[in-house]
Amino acid sequence: MTVIQANADEELNKQQQKAPRRRLQDVMDLAHRLLAEHELQNWRISFDHARRRAGLCNFSTKTISLSRHYAREATFEHIKDTILHEIAHALVGPSHGHNAIWRRKAREIGCSAMRCHNLTFTKARWIMTCPNGCFAVERYRRKSGLICSSCKHNVEFAPAQDDA
Known part of the structure; x- marks a missing residue:
């Protein structure tokens, strides 16, 4: 450099x-x-x-x-x-x-050669959950027709809470 x-x-x-x-x-x-x-x-x-x-x-x-x-x-x-x-x-x-x-x-060429970054630069808009409590994960988009792989119930989306 x-x-x-x-x-x-x-x-x-x-x-x-x-x-x-x-x-x-x-x-x-x-x-x-x-x-x-x-x-x-x-x-x-x-x-x-x-x-x-x-x-x-x-x-x-x-x-x-x-x-x-x-x-x-x-x-x-x-x-x-x-x-x-x-x-x-x-x-x-x-x-x-x-x-x-x-x-x-x-x-x-001077790159770290890391495959992925670990930065969070946007907050997820949604929390996708199983109504039976099998899981809860953050999502950036809602998608219809998804089911829980454990209990086979339709998953639900709720707006993510803003930490501010």
């Missing part, structure tokens, strides 16, 4: 509390810089509305997509690592998933 890049990274860290629109632009700028650095000129960057995954590499459209929720909430270091994670996928191709070839490339 050059001194200029380190200074740019430090400056972006100082501005974590920027307005969301400016923050997304900073993330977009970083992503474009990293794409150019790794010679992926034909690839695009976009934001999506994912609530559980941070990034996605789409080979058919040559697009790296980042969750806007994640980009607003995660630290700059996590965001950079996610972008590098997706760039590693783009560099090794679609047949490698998270195998040893992908991990080697990810580490080579």
Whole structure:
């Protein structure tokens, strides 16, 4: 990493509390810089509305997509690592998933090579429960027609309580 890049990274860290629109632009700028650095000129960057995954590499459209929720909430270091994670996928191709070839490339370009993040950047809107008490889990979406695998009763959805 050059001194200029380190200074740019430090400056972006100082501005974590920027307005969301400016923050997304900073993330977009970083992503474009990293794409150019790794010679992926034909690839695009976009934001999506994912609530559980941070990034996605789409080979058919040559697009790296980042969750806007994640980009607003995660630290700059996590965001950079996610972008590098997706760039590693783009560099090794679609047949490698998270195998040893992908991990080697990810580490080579400065990524932690972690397969998944453990950040919670959005709250689930629903609690899905079995009326007989078999389970209760958080869900981001409601889905009709689900049944409990233990007792075979229809599951119920209730709004999640806001901790605020």
